Amino acid sequence: MEKDVKKQQEYKDIAQKYEPKPTLIKNIIWAFVVGGLICDIGQFFLNLFVSRGMSLEQASTPVAIIMVFLGSFLTGIGIYDDIGRFAGAGSVVPITGFANSIVAPAMEFKREGFVFGVASRMFNIAGPVIVYGVGTSIIVGLVYYFLK
Amino acid sequence: MDYIRAFVVGGLICVIAQILIDKTKLTPARILVLYVTLGAILGGFGIYKKLIDFGGAGATVPLLGFGNSLAQGAIKAVKKDGIIGAFTGGLTATAGGISAAVFFGYLFSIIFNPKTKK
Amino acid sequence: MAQKKMGSQTVKFVNPPSIISSGTIVGPKEGQGPLKDYFDMILTDDTYGEKSWEKAECKMFQDSVNLALKKASLNINNIDYLIGGDLLNQIITSSFAARQFNVATFGLYGACSTMAEGLSIGSMVIDGGFADYVIVTTSSHFSTAERQYRFPLEQGVQRPFTAQWTVTGSGSSLLSSTGSGPYITHVTTGKVVDLGMKDANNMGAAMAPAAADTIITHFNDTGFTINDYDLIITGDMARVGKSILMELLNKEGLNIEDKYKDCGIEIYDESQDVHSGGSGAGCSAVVLNGWLLSQIKNGTYNRVLFIATGALLSPTSTQQGESIPGIAHAVTISRYT
Numbered sequence: 001m002e003k004d005v006k007k008q009q010e011y012k013d014i015a016q017k018y019e020p021k022p023t024l025i026k027n028i029i030w031a032f033v034v035g036g037l038i039c040d041i042g043q044f045f046l047n048l049f050v051s052r053g054m055s056l057e058q059a060s061t062p063v064a065i066i067m068v069f070l071g072s073f074l075t076g077i078g079i080y081d082d083i084g085r086f087a088g089a090g091s092v093v094p095i096t097g098f099a100n101s102i103v104a105p106a107m108e109f110k111r112e113g114f115v116f117g118v119a120s121r122m123f124n125i126a127g128p129v130i131v132y133g134v135g136t137s138i139i140v141g142l143v144y145y146f147l148k
Numbered sequence: 149m150d151y152i153r154a155f156v157v158g159g160l161i162c163v164i165a166q167i168l169i170d171k172t173k174l175t176p177a178r179i180l181v182l183y184v185t186l187g188a189i190l191g192g193f194g195i196y197k198k199l200i201d202f203g204g205a206g207a208t209v210p211l212l213g214f215g216n217s218l219a220q221g222a223i224k225a226v227k228k229d230g231i232i233g234a235f236t237g238g239l240t241a242t243a244g245g246i247s248a249a250v251f252f253g254y255l256f257s258i259i260f261n262p263k264t265k266k
Numbered sequence: 267m268a269q270k271k272m273g274s275q276t277v278k279f280v281n282p283p284s285i286i287s288s289g290t291i292v293g294p295k296e297g298q299g300p301l302k303d304y305f306d307m308i309l310t311d312d313t314y315g316e317k318s319w320e321k322a323e324c325k326m327f328q329d330s331v332n333l334a335l336k337k338a339s340l341n342i343n344n345i346d347y348l349i350g351g352d353l354l355n356q357i358i359t360s361s362f363a364a365r366q367f368n369v370a371t372f373g374l375y376g377a378c379s380t381m382a383e384g385l386s387i388g389s390m391v392i393d394g395g396f397a398d399y400v401i402v403t404t405s406s407h408f409s410t411a412e413r414q415y416r417f418p419l420e421q422g423v424q425r426p427f428t429a430q431w432t433v434t435g436s437g438s439s440l441l442s443s444t445g446s447g448p449y450i451t452h453v454t455t456g457k458v459v460d461l462g463m464k465d466a467n468n469m470g471a472a473m474a475p476a477a478a479d480t481i482i483t484h485f486n487d488t489g490f491t492i493n494d495y496d497l498i499i500t501g502d503m504a505r506v507g508k509s510i511l512m513e514l515l516n517k518e519g520l521n522i523e524d525k526y527k528d529c530g531i532e533i534y535d536e537s538q539d540v541h542s543g544g545s546g547a548g549c550s551a552v553v554l555n556g557w558l559l560s561q562i563k564n565g566t567y568n569r570v571l572f573i574a575t576g577a578l579l580s581p582t583s584t585q586q587g588e589s590i591p592g593i594a595h596a597v598t599i600s601r602y603t
Contacts (some may be wrong), residue, residue, distance in 0.1 A: 075260075
């Protein structure tokens with residue numbers, strides 16, 4: 001068994017030598033630019049709602065709704081994955097990426113039906129996000145209640 | 149000016165995620181979970197609010213902002229309703245985004261079909 | 267006493283079966299690649315007019331069988347066995363295709379090594395005197411494999427440079443007890459080898475040790491040297507796996523560089539953005555049955571060692587953090603007996 005571990009390590013070293021490294025600098029620049037631009041689109045709508053008399057906090061809900069709409073729509077017409085190929089995290093991390101993670105699997109599993117295909121696959125990635133997000137917020141709320 | 153700040157803050161948040169993906173092989177799905185959790189924690193400590201004050205949409209549009217809204221909502225509701233608020237506040241504050249995701253997600257999944265990659 | 271066995275894992279045929287005809291059908295992307303002139307049929311739309319990509323893959327499988335039969339002026343009733351495999355769970359492509367054919371069927375799973383596995387078993391069946399005609403078919407489809415193993419198509423993700431591109435295509439070889447070649451003379455069946463690689467986006471690295479093991483065993487068992495071959499071609503090591511394999515073989519004192527090609531590299535042009543190269547059960551099948559057999563028939567290569575490699579992972583095993591076992595089967599294809 002010990003020999004196996006040694007052999008595996010030796011092989012890992014060989015394999016790593018030939019593993020092309022991700023072009024980190026290029027990826028970072030793309031992520032920065034695309035992520036920044038998506039946020040600027042959000043800023044545009046945020047300013048729009050604030051100028052119509054909403055408070056900053058109030059305006060964040062319609063902005064989220066619009067961004068989700070855009071992310072879903074661009075996924076539907078087949079553009080979001082092309083953006084993602086270059087942008088990487090730049091298009092994953094904004095809330096539009098959250099919308100993409102809902103529409104992409106749902107669309108693809110339509111052939112498996114509208115209940116176990118579309119509706120259940122929608123939450124493939126969004127489900128864990130909501131579980132951990134809501135879970136953490138409840139803990140935050142409880143901690144706040146007891147420490148206040 | 150606010151566009152530049154939003155661009156830089158939002159861009160940098162994405163860059164951190166990109167480095168994590170390339171260096172640690174974390175999948176995008178795990179990044180999303182990590183960011184929403186982190187956002188809720190930072191929101192709980194009231195730290196994220198400062199980033200929003202500076203970066204505007206640059207801080208609210210990334211999923212960290214979604215986590216922050218959840219935590220802020222929970223705290224706000226606790227202040228108003230007591231302990232029950234911990235359970236109602238988060239989802240109340242983010243109801244718009246989540247409902248939109250469910251509604252538009254379903255709608256566009258039904259209307260459109262996936263296209264093969266070229 | 268097994269009289270046709272040589273060494274530890276190799277079989278030598280007494281009456282080597284002939285590959286009397288072949289059929290290939292590929293998707294649009296493969297049809298733009300450097301081997302486009304060698305395929306029988308190129309789809310303009312990878313749904314092939316069907317409602318799902320799974321159905322499209324099934325139709326490709328059937329058509330590649332029909333193409334091979336037609337070229338040999340045979341029909342399915344002349345066939346003793348259909349031996350087929352694919353990548354989808356429970357090999358549904360092969361089974362669903364075979365239900366149209368009404369023929370005795372063996373379903374195989376060897377991941378991307380299935381073409382060589384099928385040729386091995388088909389040849390044994392014929393040389394054993396159990397059949398006169400056997401058709402061996404495999405298929406894969408980018409859009410069915412992608413959603414089973416990786417991400418939905420429209421998800422915005424970056425593919426790492428080590429990732430391979432699943433070939434959309436199906437290839438069939440029609441084996442016969444009589445015929446004028448190319449002949450299958452030797453078969454070396456591989457062992458499952460696992461050196462602990464876990465990255466499902468780097469299958470070349472997971473499969474290279476298995477390929478090296480099978481190649482070395484083949485030379486040891488048969489007593490052949492590298493000079494006995496004009497070409498050594500692997501199924502889908504792709505660029506990353508190819509480099510690793512050559513280093514592993516060099517360490518064993520075997521330098522194959524001048525005679526070595528890989529189907530996964532040959533099928534696409536570098537400008538096609540497939541990163542490391544092609545993969546999938548259809549990859550080696552279409553390259554063998556399209557390009558390679560024609561090169562053997564016209565004398566460019568007189569004797570070829572065809573090694574198809576498979577990464578024996580599943581989405582479940584990947585999620586549970588298991589390492590990826592690899593396998594490789596070698597088949598000697600020769601212009602003369």
